[in-house]
Amino acid sequence: MTEEKPTSVMIGLEIHAYLGTESKLFCSCSTAPTTVPNSQTCMTCLGHPGAKPVLNEKAVELGVKVGLALNCTINEDFFFSRKTYFYPDMSMNYQITQYEVPVAQNGFVILPSGKKVRIRRAHIEWDPAALVHPNGMGKSNYVLIDYNRSGLPLVEIVTEPDLESPTQAREFMNVLENILAYLKVLRPDTTMKADCNISINGGNRTEIKNVSGFAAVEKALTYEFARQKQEVKNGKVIEQHTRAFNAETGITTELRKKETEDDYGYIFDPDLVKVSLDKDYLERAKASLPEMPEQKAQRLMKQFGFTEYDARVLSGEYHLAKLFDKMVENKASAEISSRLLTRELLSVLNHDSLSFNDVLVKPAELVELVNLIEARKVSDKNVKQSMINYISGDKFSPKEFLEKNNLLISETIDVDSIIDKVVRENAKAVVDYKAGNLKSLNFLSGVVMRETKGTVNPQKVLEILTKKLS
Amino acid sequence: MKREETISFFVEEARKDFSVVDKNLAAVIQEIKTIDSKKLNYVEEFDVKDVLRQFEELKKSFAAKDSKYYGKLFGVPITVKDAICVKGIESKAGSKILKGYKPLFDATVIERVRAEGAIILAKTTQDEFGFGTFATHTEKVPKNPFDNSRSCGGSSGGAAGFTAYTTNYHLAIGESTGGSIACPASFCGCVGLTPTYGLVSRFGLIDYANSLDKIGAIAKNAEDAALLLEVIAGYDEKDSTSLNQGFTKEEATLKRIGVVKDFVDGCDSEVKKIFYSKINELKKFYEIEEVSLPLNVKYALSAYYVIATCEASTNLAKLSGLRYGVQGSVEGKHFDDYFSEIRSQEFSEEAKRRIILGTFARMSGYRDAYYLKAMRVRTKLINEFNEAFKRYDLLLFPTMPVVAPKFEDIEKLSPMQNFAMDLCTVPANLAGLPHISVNSGFSNSLPVGLMAIAPHLQEKRLYSFAKVMQE
Secondary structure (H helix, E strand, C coil), rough: CCCCCCCEEEEEEEEEEEEEECCCCCCECCCCCCCCCCCCCCCCCCCCCCCCCCCHHHHHHHHHHHHHHHHHHHHECCEEEEEECCCCCCCCCCCECCCCCCEEEEEEECCCCCCCEEEEEEEEEEEEEEECCCCCCCCCCCEEECCCCCCCCEEEECCCCCCHHHHHHHHHHEEEEEEEEEEEEEEECCCEEEEEEEECCCCCCCCEEEEHHHHHHHHHHHHHHHHHHHHHHHCCCCCCCEEECCCCCEEEEEEEEEECCCHHHHHCCCCCCCCCHHHCCCCCEEEEECCCHHHHHHHHHHHCCCCCHHHHHHHHHHHHHHHHHHHHCCCCCCCHHHHHHHHHHHHHHHCCCCCCHHCCCCCCCCCCHHHHHHCCCHHHHHHHHHHHHHHHCCCHHHHHHHCCCCCCCCCCCCCCHHHHHHHHHHHHHHHHCCCCCCHHHHHHHHHHHHCCCCCCHHHHHHHHHHHHCC | CCCHHHHHHHHHHHCCHHHHHHHHHHHHHHHHHHHHHHCCEEEEECHHHHHHHHHHHHHHHHCCCCCCCCCCCCCCEEECCECCCCCCECCCCCHHHCCCCCCCCCCCHHHHHHCCCEEEEEEECCCCCCCCCCCCCCCCCCCCCCCEECCCCCCHHHHHHHHHHHCCCEEEEEEEECCCCHHHHHHHCCCEEECCCEEEECCCCCCCCCCCEEEEEECCCHHHHHHHHHHCCCCCCCCCCCCCCCCCCCCCCCCEEEEEEEHCCCCCHHHHHHHHHHHHCCCCCEEEEEEECHHHHHHHHHHHHHHHHHHHHHHHHHHCCCCCCCCEEEEEEEEHHHHHHHHHCCCCHHHHHHHHHHHHHHCCCCCHHHHHHHHHHHHHHHHHHHHHHCCCEEEEEECCCCCCHHHHHHHCCHHHHHCCCCCCCCCHHHHCCCEEEEEEECCCCEEEEEEEECCCHHHHHHHHHHHHHHC
16 A cells, blocks of 8 residues: 655635725726716726826825735836737726736735745736626627726735645635725725636646635635646646636636746836835835734733734724724723624624625624623623624614513512522422532522523522522 | 918917908818819818818807917817827728727817817828838828829828928828828928927827827928927826926027938938038038937837837737727627737738737747847937937938838838838937928929937927028
8 A cells, every 4th residue: 555645735826806996097987886887987998099098096005005014015116017918808908017016026924823925916907897798608699898897906916825725725815805904905895806826746837717705715726626636646747727717616627728927928008107106105105004903913912911812803804803993992891892792793693604794783782782791781691692683684783672672680670589489390409409419509590590581680699599598 | 481471470360350260271171172182192081061160169269259269379270190089080090990980089189289279170191000101001192292103201191291282371280109200291391390208298199109109290380380389298197108398489509419420321312412511501500510329320220110019019909890990790700700800801011010020029038139128228229319419409310311202112112121211210219309300402303301309308409490490
């Protein structure tokens, strides 16, 4: 029996994300989402002869921020190039992008596991138009072109092939998305897309084009990893080529044979001039960076004495961190807020496979709940119940829910007579307790809590029970 | 030069009496009809209704005494090289593939001349996309007014032909990439003024080679050419390469002038003779010495054709019969086949030659050796000029090595001989330097142009020099 050699994997990602500018990269057309095709176009993004591009400075500002947040060197002088290839979604049959000198290069990102992923470069480019396939891909004998997308600003982030597994690739995507969310540089409601490069045992790489979303990236890479392993096992050599991923079937298929970058015949775009950023500009850009996830985690540990785990969970998800900040701003207890968010809120979201984009959570309403918890006015069980209800889209806030269903701990309930009733109806447990079984006391108090729907103070119940049974 | 012959004089008269505009315009329209019937081919597109509409508007301006009435070009008919976009008027840069393309916008230069009260009269013929030295690479080949069996020069051939032909008040907007204003100005005996790269907005110009393209003026005299430049020059936020500089007609003091011996040496003996006799006259006014530009003589043409074709081959990629210009039937065809079909049918041989050359020179494996090297050479050539300008206020040489050639002789030229005709005009264009071609005499009744180059943004030196030449 021969020992199978462990398979080593190299994965590199090229991630495309839309920069959140108000106008397109080289013209003043709006970038606002619209359902009316070709309503946000002009002679420049349509590529009419005679029209000329003018660079959107905001896109440069956002691109610089991305570079800084990814620990890159920002090039003080950079320029744009034409990448020429013929395709119907290209208004000019060349794409304005960056080639020799991108806005940023040589950076890195540290994953929660401590793994360092090097960033080769980040560059700015314009998006081609959208091809619309009536009734779905391949279902009609023509396509339509929607130029609303033509000219939208993209940032492309290219990693070195440092990722060692499909799971790590997904982890990287998560961390990257969080960083970009903190920066507030992305266009809202758009998914990041990735071209995924993967090779095993130092062989040739294949590139899976245009994979949309994190889960799909992991899935595509997992499939491709298994496929390459099988090929090698069958004695085949992996040739460098490009593949497509079908999100429905989870399978990658060959798209085209080896294609090197330089076939695009890059030239400097002579319609545009060199962009020069002075020292002041870069200083101001650095100063304008918000608190980033890593800094935030450190601060939470220092300021509130949180455990590293809690601090990382809170800072590792932009929306969660933002909620936490708002709640603390509104004088809610930091400790209880953190617990509510990292335990209750996340577990409800995870249970229902929801993301923050799917739900509407108002900080003020969570603060009300935190205050109730702090005043010991609500049982743990009812906290959970109110959150489940809240996340499911109930129009009532947690506090309203608790009040409406009489689930708040009440001082006016006649605890004595309820306990008497419970003691009467559970004679066996009383006997067991008196015989020395302490668990029976918990059972009895549990019955009381159930009878009162958790609206009495459990501490008080225990006290009275102990006294009555002694 | 008589003051009565200038556009400024015409504009003053027009402000006093609108019938001056009426008479001039009617006469020019009549000329267009004659040009058409004689097949002189200066005019690519002429929409009489559009011209009359503009005329009616000017009439109102005359009555209202509005800003157009006070404009520097009030009532002046202007012809426009076909490559420059005029809103609603077919603008196809002399190419079949753009047949039917009516821009949705005016080029910035068009907006500017309109704002000064000009009338956009017609589009003038040119080599397809500016690809040529004789305006023969197009369907409508303009004929030299001095001898109809000869070329007007190119690529702004129609502009110079029309300017030389008309006996009325008129200005022509031309465009130069490698000499397309100076060359036809020389062959047609006009003044051709090409500004510093970036002084005039390229917004609305159908590109040949964006880092070289310059819109400029062709006129009967230096005064008029400078007036037109004054109007069209200046910063434009719609063109990223536009300079934050304008031009005003001002005299400059010129002392020392260099004659570029290397360029003169490459010219026909007849051209040399006329050039040197003019130089002798000029010695009364200036200190004139010989100067050598060895790098430019040796490398400018090669660097120019590499850069220009690289840029052109990307510019022309958009012309694929998809959304404007010629369209074919797409039924049942893969887009690659459709694009190839349209491009094969509609581009001329010369356009195909330049697309292939340019695509080759920027391909992987050749890009470093051709495209990037040419870009570096360009910087060296600019430096050589800058060095020369430390010593000389202007540089002079003949605009073209020959007089306007006969069409039958042009046909015999190989592509390389054809490119070599641009020896004198290319260096200044590659360096983005302002230059002017002024007539310096006649050889067997054919005009011979003299070229002056000035340092960047020193157009006023050219203006001053050209005025001396014309006196």
